[in-house]
Amino acid sequence: MLDMELIRKDRDAVASALAKRLDPGEVTRALDEIEELDRQRRSLIGEIDAERQRRKAEARAYAAAKRAGTAPEQGPDPEAERKQLAELEGQLGEVQERLRTVMSELPNLPADDVVPGGKENNRVVKVFGEPPAIERVRDHVELARSLRLVDFDRGVKLGGSGFWMYTGLGARLEWALVNWFVDQHVAAGYEFLLPPHLLLDSAGFAAGQFPKFYDDVYHLDRDSAPRGQFLLPTSETAILGAYQDEILDTATLPLRAFAYTPCYRRESAGSHSDERGTVRGHQFNKVEIFQFVLPEQAEAALEDMLVHAERLVEGLGLHYRRSLLAAGDASASMRKTLDIEVWMPSTGKYKEVSSVSWAGDYQARRASIRYREPGGKQTRFVHTLNGSALATSRLFPAILEQCQQPDGSVLVPEVLRDRVGTDRLVPPTR
């Protein structure tokens, strides 16, 4: 949610930032409507407040008269005005509802250094390592099958198209990744959270997933979830929602937390060549890091989180790059997003394993998460940042492909060997 006051005071700045993401005509239309609704809202509030004030005064005068024993048996006018107040309140309700709708559909303002346009305008800003030389590249699906790491067929049998099942050493590798990340985040001072996977709709709204992506998540049917619950598409939603409607103690900021959950998404499972296997599915594992910070801490926190996530990829010995996303390719709630993309030898492309973003106060405003200004009594919205660290189901294929050996085995990254229980993944003997 954008700051209404900013729209009132500096509409032009808001408009030009939004134009990086939206068609200028659409921006003008939205801002015109918002300004008009805002005017109506304030004028209605003025009328209603004045009316209420009058009624309160009357009631108080009547009470005083009653105490003095001079009250008429019938108090102030019974019917007529109540109608009028109800009418005004009804109008206000409609205006506010509409204002909320329009406001909540507006995306965040991209940061100054974020360029307009889509994917094609993303800019690679850093490269780590280089593609390993592999003579005969096997893709991760082939490797996972031959080494019996993932059972795609039985996964589909269980969950339908778009699901898979990790098996044997594959399950251990996936689990080793999750656990190694957990240890790294704890060591970096993040608090470990294991949240519910089923969230109330209010959490989806706060994170900015709703209303826009309402249809992209799994909802429980109305009978079992009268208040509206859905399976979280990322634990970002849970971490943010956990602090909804709270005023955070400034001394605790920056507040760092991370969570591991599977992520459930309805998006169509890919059958393109570069989205085979575990690259895109309806359920995947991800560890998510999150920070609530003072506005002035945000920039440093973003870089801090990026570097932290990148260290994990480096620790696994994988070749990757960092890209600054153009406005149109980043999610709507974010002011700035950088992706960490890992090299996939089979497709010759880089695939996102982490997305690290700074939301400014956009999510905090939707979720009403604030801090008290030191000294002053003002409350202000915190800034939020989130980043995958990392999406294991994307890393898993990257490891298989980048660490594959000429004989068809896969060398396990050193940091995972204890947890996987072997140095090298080879086909099971029976």
Added chain:
RNA sequence: GGAGACUUCGCCUAGUCUGGUCUAUGGCGCCGCACUGCUAAUGCGGUUGGGGUCUUAAAGCCCCUCCCGGGUUCGAAUCCCGGAGUCUCCGCCA
């Protein structure tokens, strides 16, 4: 799943039966000031959150906020209806 008790401005709490001087009590904590070799103690004052209005700004003024949403009433923390949550007991269960 059933029954009962409960939810008050950071925490604890008075007030709810019997609607109006509740514009919400007191304690703790916190902030400021005073006193004091320092600390402590003590005294005085302040301390829910949101919105509107005015203003360069602050202050002020007004409205909302006693879990949430409706209702009754001239008037609701208080009465009625619906919902959420917490606790206790019972039932069921990994």
